Amino acid sequence: MPFIPHTETEIRSMLDTIGVNELEAIFDEIPDDLRCGQLEGVPEGLTEYEVTRLLHQRAAEDQALSCFAGAGAYDHHIPAAVWEITTRGEFYSAYTPYQAEASQGTLQLIYEYQSMMASLTGMDISNASLYDGASALAEAVLMAVRANRKSKSRKLLVAGTVNPTYRKVTNVIVHNQNISLDEVPFDNASGTTVTAALEAHAGEDYAALVIQQPNFFGSLEAVDEMTDWAHANGMLVVAVANPMTLAALKAPGQWGEKGADIACGEGQPLGVPMSSGGPYYGFMCCKQPLARQMPGRIVGRTVDLDGNPGFALTLQAREQHIRRSKATSNICTNQGLCVTASTIYMSLLGPEGLARVASASHKNMNALLAAIKDIDGVSVAHAGPSFHEALITLSKPAAVVIEQMANLGFLAGVSVSEDYPQYENALLVCTTETKNDADIAAYATALNTVLNGEAA
Amino acid sequence: MPFIPHTETEIRSMLDTIGVNELEAIFDEIPDDLRCGQLEGVPEGLTEYEVTRLLHQRAAEDQALSCFAGAGAYDHHIPAAVWEITTRGEFYSAYTPYQAEASQGTLQLIYEYQSMMASLTGMDISNASLYDGASALAEAVLMAVRANRKSKSRKLLVAGTVNPTYRKVTNVIVHNQNISLDEVPFDNASGTTVTAALEAHAGEDYAALVIQQPNFFGSLEAVDEMTDWAHANGMLVVAVANPMTLAALKAPGQWGEKGADIACGEGQPLGVPMSSGGPYYGFMCCKQPLARQMPGRIVGRTVDLDGNPGFALTLQAREQHIRRSKATSNICTNQGLCVTASTIYMSLLGPEGLARVASASHKNMNALLAAIKDIDGVSVAHAGPSFHEALITLSKPAAVVIEQMANLGFLAGVSVSEDYPQYENALLVCTTETKNDADIAAYATALNTVLNGEAA
Amino acid sequence: MVDAVKMEKVIFEHSVSGRRATVQAPAVAADFSDLPSALLREDKPLLPETSELQVVRHYTRLSQKNFSIDTQFYPLGSCTMKYNPRACNTLAMLPNFLARHPLAPASHSQGFLACMHDLQEILQEVTGMKGVSLTPMAGAQGEFAGVAMIMAYHRQRGDMERNEIIVPDAAHGTNPATAVMCGCVVKEIPTGPDGDVDVEALKAVVGPNTAGIMLTNPSTVGVFERKIEEISKIVHEAGGLLYYDGANLNAILGKVRPGDMGFDVIHMNLHKTFSTPHGGGGPGSGAVGVSERLVPFMPMPHVLKEGDRYRYVTEADVPDSIGRLSGWAGNAGVNLRAYIYARLLGRDGMHRVAEFAALNANYLQARLSAAGFDLAYPDRRASHEFIVTLKRQAKDIGLTATDIAKRLLDKCFHAPTIYFPLLLTSCLLIETTENEAKEDLDAFVEAMIEILREAEADIEMIKGAPYTQPVRRLDDVKAARELDVVWPN
Amino acid sequence: MVDAVKMEKVIFEHSVSGRRATVQAPAVAADFSDLPSALLREDKPLLPETSELQVVRHYTRLSQKNFSIDTQFYPLGSCTMKYNPRACNTLAMLPNFLARHPLAPASHSQGFLACMHDLQEILQEVTGMKGVSLTPMAGAQGEFAGVAMIMAYHRQRGDMERNEIIVPDAAHGTNPATAVMCGCVVKEIPTGPDGDVDVEALKAVVGPNTAGIMLTNPSTVGVFERKIEEISKIVHEAGGLLYYDGANLNAILGKVRPGDMGFDVIHMNLHKTFSTPHGGGGPGSGAVGVSERLVPFMPMPHVLKEGDRYRYVTEADVPDSIGRLSGWAGNAGVNLRAYIYARLLGRDGMHRVAEFAALNANYLQARLSAAGFDLAYPDRRASHEFIVTLKRQAKDIGLTATDIAKRLLDKCFHAPTIYFPLLLTSCLLIETTENEAKEDLDAFVEAMIEILREAEADIEMIKGAPYTQPVRRLDDVKAARELDVVWPN
C-alpha cells in the first residue's frame, strides 16, 4: 500500500477503537449508490524504480535545445545551491506560514525577498508572490481599478508592446468584472510606443496605463515620458518589468516625476527553471498609499513576548480568509517555493552579479543580431537598442524555421505573427548570459542553412 | 576571487591588525627560492555555468549502458530519498563527529548502521566503515593475524573463488608485513570450493580461512562445512559477503557450528551508486571477543550530564590518533557519507524489501541464463545454483563481445579469463532487480547478434 | 541562556559592499554604455553582497527554523499535509524537464506532453468528470476557472441574468472571493447543527438568478454532506450548476466521485490530494474537471492525443474556451509531480487514499473524545478531518485553541488549523492523512492530554508557549500597526 | 521544560512488524525456494520496518542535530573545513556519472576519464611533482601508498635493509600507524620550542637504515618548517626519501610546491584542500604525487592520454607499480568533485587559496593574542592555522580546552581541535579557511572573550556547557566501559 504505514494488526485495533467492524463502515454516511467503481482508467501502480525508468525515458524524448527563445521565459544559469537549498524538506514540505513561531525560516526569507523586490523595482512594498507574470498583471489591473477612486470607467490603457499573452490572460480574468483594456498602438519601425498614440487618449477616463519595459520586442520604451503623461491624465501607471533587467534599467518607482504606482511581472528569470512554463511566480510591488489594495500575502517584522524580533504574516485583513467576498483577491496558495529559489538566487548574484547577467545577455543580443543580420532572408525588424530580445522577420514561415532549427538542436525563437500580423514570418529571438560566441555562430550557421539550404 | 569573501577594505584592515603591509609579508618565513611560479599547467578559472556545461558534455560522452555487469559493483535501484537526505548540508559538510554534542545526527545514524550490519551479518559488533570491500578484506586479514594468537605463520588460506581483485588488493596491503595468502583451488565444473582442496591443508598453520558467499562466480559455497573445517584446524573464518544477499542467505555469524569470526565486504549494493567504482565503503563486523582488534571507528550509546541518552565515538584507544604506531589500523577518514546513504537505504527497504530485491535479482539471473544458454557460442560454465551472477563462456573473446555489446547499449558483463585462464572467453554476467523480462530478451537478442551476426 | 543557535541575522546584515559570489556571474564586468543613459538606473539595488558560503549557510539555517512534513507530524486541518515523495521531486527535476522552454515545439516535447495527457486522463477517471484542464495554478484559480465556465455556459445559452453564486457559510474564503472576481453576487446559506447544509435555506435562495452553488464535500467542518443528491437536484432544477471545491478530495478519493454526485465542475488541489509539496506557501496546482456540458469551456491549453502524438490545443480547437489563465500552461512542474505520484499510487493506491485517511481521522477523533475533548459533531463520522471544540475549556480554565496550538509546537507537533472555519470559535480542525502511523496519532493524543493537565495546573505557563521555538509568541497587532515589511525599515 | 524538538528515537523504535515502504521494492514477494535451504537464513534481520515518511522524517531530523560547514563556522584545526560548493555535488551526481559501472569500456567512458586525467595534471602542477595517482581513498591510504612506494624503490635498488621511517613527534597519528602497516620501524624525533623540527635530533637518527621521513609542512603545530631545505639535504644524503603529508596543503597552495622543496612523494587530502565534503567522516580522497624516481611505482590505476583518447593503465603498462589499493580506482566520485572545484578555482584561484587562508589565520591569531589569549608560538607566523594554549587559564581558573570547546557550541561555533597535536596539552588548534568572512572571525573573537569573562565569573557554569545542544556533555568513560554499540543492547 503505497505510503500507507498501517499493518493489519493496527487496522484491527484502530477499527476497534472507532467501534466499527470494517473499513467500509467508516463510510456509512455516504449513500451506497454513490460509491465509485474500479477506476479502470487508472493504470496499475508502479514501484519507484519503474516510475524512475518511465520518467527518464519521457525526459529523454524531449531533447534539450540550445535555447534562443524568450518571450517571457528565460534560459538563465541557476546556481546549483539555489534548488539544493530550496528543495530541503523544511522549505519544500512546509505549509503556508500560518503558525509563525514554527515558520520563521519561510517568514524571514519572504521578508528578505520583499526587501529585494521593493528595492529592485524602486517601490515601498512587495507582496509574497502571485501565480505568474501574466496573472500578476491581471491582479495589478484589478488593483489599479480599485485604487484609482477618481476613475469610473473600469477601463485601462495598455501599450500594444505589452506581452500579448499577458494581455489575453488579463482580459480573461478581469472581463467578468466588466473591466476592459484599450490598446495603444506602437510604431512599427521602432517597436515602441510613441507619444502621439498616447495623446489620442488625452483627457479620457482610464484607471491606469500599463507599460512593459523592456517591451515584448526587447525594445526600450520612453518610460519617463509615458509615466508623466499618464499621471498628468489622472491615470495610475502599472509597470510590467523583467526583474533581471532591473539590475541595469531605471526602477519603475523612479520613472518620470513620480514613478510608476504598481510594478509587476514574471519572477522566473531570477533562478527559476524554464520547466515548460511553470511553476514560476508573479511579483508585485507598489507605492505605500496603495499597500492596503495589494493582493496576496505580506510578511512583516515584529517582536515576540520577550521583545526579540520575529516575523509574521501581516495585513491579513485584505485577504480572502478574513475578508471573504470583499478581499483584494481570491489568491490563497501562491508560489512560495519559487520565491525561495529567487531569494537565494538574488543573494548569490548580488547587485553586481545580476548586472553582469543583464549585461552579458544584452551583449549577446547585439552579437546575435550582428551575426544574422546579413543572412539572406533575415531582416531585423526594429531600429534602436534591444535589451536581450529582438524581432526578426524571415523569408520562410517562422513555424517552419522553428521546426527545422529544432532538428538542428536549436530553439530558434518564438513565432509572433499571429499576434502581430503587421510583421510577416516574424520570430522573436532572445539571448541570455548562457550563450557564448560559438553558440551564436552556430545559430547563425544553422539559420542560414535552414533559410538558404547551405552552410554559411 | 572564487569563494573568497574579502573586499579590498577588509584586506587592508586585516593586514593592519596583523601588522604587515602586504599579503606577501605573511609568507616571509618561507625561503624566497621556494616560491612557486605561474602554475601554467592549471587552466583559467571557469564560472559555475561554464563548469556546468563542461561537465554535462563530459557526462553525455559516457552513455549509460544497460548494465549486466557486477563483479563487485551492482546496479540496484536507489530510492530518491536516499541521496536527497544524504547530501543535506548537515550530513554532507560535517566533519568526523569528534565533538559529540554537536554531531548527534551523524553519531546516532552510525549507531543505527552498526546495529543493522551486525544483524545482517549475524555478528556482535560492527565498525563505522572502511574504505571499500577490497581494502576491508585486507584489514580483516590483518585483524585475523593479530587475533589468532595461536597461529605464528602469518599466512592465510583464501578460497580461489574470492573476488580476484580483492585478493590482489589484500596482497598489496598486507605483504609489507610479511603476511601471505595461499589459494585454495576450486572445482571448475561447479565453480565452488570442494572439501578435498581444503583437506590438503589439514593440520597446517594458517591464521584464517577466507570464504566469499555468494562467491565471485555467483555460486554458493558450502559455508557450513568450510567454517567447521577451518575452526577444527585452528583457523579463524573471515567471511566476504554481499550484504544485499544477506537478506536471504544464512548470516556469516551462523555459518557452521560457531559461525564465522569476521565478516566484511562491499557496502555498495546498499544504496550507493556505481559511480565509476567509488566512493563505496567496506563494512566489517566481528564477534565480541575480537572487538578490540577491530580497525576503524565505532560509535557507542552513553548518557549525558542530565542522564539522557546520547552517542559518542568509543573504543578510540584502538585508533591511530591515540595509539599511533600501535593502532589497529592507520585508517582515519572513512566513508561516512556512503554509510549515511546505506543506513537510509536499509531503513527504506526493510527486511522484506531487501529480500525482494535479492529475490528479483536472483530470479532475473535464472531468466537470463535460460534466455542465453541456447545461443550458439554461449555456454554456462557452472552447474548448480547462481545467486545473481554467473559465468558464461563465449565463442569470441570477451573483450570483443563487450565492445560490440556496448555499441548496442549493453554492458555485457566482465571479462575474467585473465584471472581464470582455465575458462576461455569468459564473461561474468549479473542481473539485479532493475532488469525486466524485456531487458533480458533484448540482451539475448543483442548477444546473439554479436556472436552470430544475426537477430535472434 | 541566550540560545545563539536560534538567532539568524537578516541577510542584509551579512552584506559588505563589494563582496560577491564570483563564480555565479559572468567574468566580464557589466557595461550598458550603448543604452540611453536616461533609461538606466543610478542606484545600486539592495541585493545582498555576500559570499556563496554565507548565502548557503544563511538559508540552510533559516530552513531549520521551519516545521514541515519532513520533520514533524502536521495535522493542519483542510491542508492535507501528506508525505511528498522525494522521487516526485527528483524526477520532475530531471535536466531535460527543467530545460524545456514552454514554447518548444511539440515535436521535441512528446515526453512531457505525454505525462500531462496521462495525468488529465487519470484525474478524469478518479473524479468521474468528462474533461480535465491542468492550467489553474492553485485551488483559488481553479475555482475561478470553474465559476467562469459556469458563467460562460449560462451566457452562451443566452441566460444573461444568472449572476448569483450560493456559498455555504462554512465555505473557505476563496469561494466567495472567487465568485466576486467572476462578477457574481454571493448568496450565503447557513450550515445546520449536524454540519450538513440547511436545505430549507437553500431552497429559499435558489431561483432564476442562480448561476450555481459552490460546495465542499466533505465540507470544511469535516463531515460528508449527506443530502448531496437532494442539493444537486434542487440546484439543477433551478437551472444552476454545481461547483465542487475539491480541496477535500483526499477524503473521498477512490470512494465517491464528484461526477457521480452530480457536480458539473470540480477543482482539485493537486498540492493536497496529489501530494505535490506545499513549499511554504505554494506553488500548487488547481486542475479542473468538468461534466460534458462544460467541456467546451475549459481553460486553455490542455493536451490532445492524436494517434500516438500529443499536442496542446490551440484557440482554433476550443473556440468557446474561457481562455488562458497563465502565461503558458500553468504550473507544469507541479503537475509533473502529481503525475508521478499518481503513477506510484496506481489504481489500487487510489482506492486506499480516502480509506486510510478516514481511518486515521476517525481513530484520532475517537481517542480524543475518549480523552475528554469535545467534538463539534459528536454524532457524525469524521471524514479525513474533524473538529474539536474548546468552548468548555475556554470557559472553565481560559484555555483557547491558540494556546493549545502554541503549546503543541513545544511538543514537536505542528498545530491543527485554528483560524478556520470561521463560523466555529475556539476550535481545532484536525486532519491526519493516510500517511501517518498509528503511534504518531497516539503520541499526539498523549500530547493533547498532557497539555490539558498542564493547563489545569498552570494556565499562565501555557499562555507563554511556545518556549522551544526560535521565537516566543509574536505580536501580530504591532506587525499590522507599525508596518515593517522591507529592510531597512 | 523538556525540549521535545531535540528528542529523536532510534529508528528501530519506529519499527512495526510488517510495515514497509512498498514502492521501494519489487512488487513480487521474495522466493528462494530453488536455493538449498541449508544456505538460507531463518531469522529476519534487524532492519527497520518503517514507512517512507518515517524514514525521511527520522533522518531529516537527525541531520538537524549536526553542526556542519553549511550551518556553522567550523574552525577545526588540521581539518580544513572549507566551503563545499554545491555545484561540485550536483555535477558529480549527474545521472550518467552515477550510472557508470567501474568496468564500463573506455570507449564509453571518455568523459569521465578525461576529468580524471585533467585532475591528475592539475594536481601535478600545483604540487610540482612528476606523476599523480588518484586511487588512494583517504589521506591515510595516500600515506600507505607513499611509504609503500618508498619501500618498493629501495627494494628495487637492492637496498633491503632500509626499514626506518622518521616521524616528528608532532605528526598526525596516521603517519606512524602507516609506517608500521608498511612493515617499517618508526623513529620519532622531537619538535623544537619554535615549532621547527630539531635538526640535531634528525641528524642523530638518520643512517643506512633510513627509508625516509614523513613530514607535514606547515607542520601540525601550524608553522612553516623553515629548515626544510636542510632537512631535505640531510635525509637525501643519507639515502632516504622525503614524504610530504599534504593534509596541510591548503596553507601553501599557490605559494610553495612540495616538489620544489625536495619531497619525493606527497599525498593530498582532496577532502580538505580541494574541498570535497567530509561527509561526517568521509569519504575523502588521498591522491598521491611523486617525483621522477617514484613514477614507476605509483599505485594503479591512473589515466593515460593517448592522442585524444583516455584509458586506465593496465598491469602491463606499469609493471613496477605497488599495485591496486581498492577494488577499482579509488573514490572516483570524490575525485570528480575535486576536479570540478579545481576548474572553478582555476589558476588564479589556486594562487589565492593559501594567501587568504593565511590572512585569516594570522588575523585571528593577532586578534586573539590582543584579547589576552596565549599563543603556543608567539614569535611565528601562523600558517593556515595556529595554536592557543590555555595553560595559564587552566592554572588560574581551571578553564580547559574542552570547556571552551563545549561552550563555543552554545555560541553557535564549532569547536577548534583540542585533541591534537598530542604533544601540547590544553590547547586549541584553530584553522579558519580562506572562505570565512572577516566578520565571522570577529564574532568568533567576541565569543572567545565572552567565554573567558563567563569563566572568570562562574567556572561551574562553563563546566556544564553545552546547554543548547541536543545533549549535554556525554559520559565517554561509560561509553567505553559499558559497551552499547548495537541495538537492542
Ligand SMILES: Cc1ncc(COP(=O)(O)O)c(C=O)c1O
Ligand atoms: C476548502 C478549501 N478551498 C479552497 C482552498 C484554496 O486553494 P488554494 O490555496 O490552492 O488556492 C483551500 C486551501 O487553501 C481549501 O482548504
Ligand SMILES: Cc1ncc(COP(=O)(O)O)c(C=O)c1O
Ligand atoms: C596532518 C594530517 N595527516 C593525515 C591525515 C589523515 O588523513 P585522512 O583522515 O584522510 O586519512 C590528517 C587528517 O585527518 C591530518 O590532519
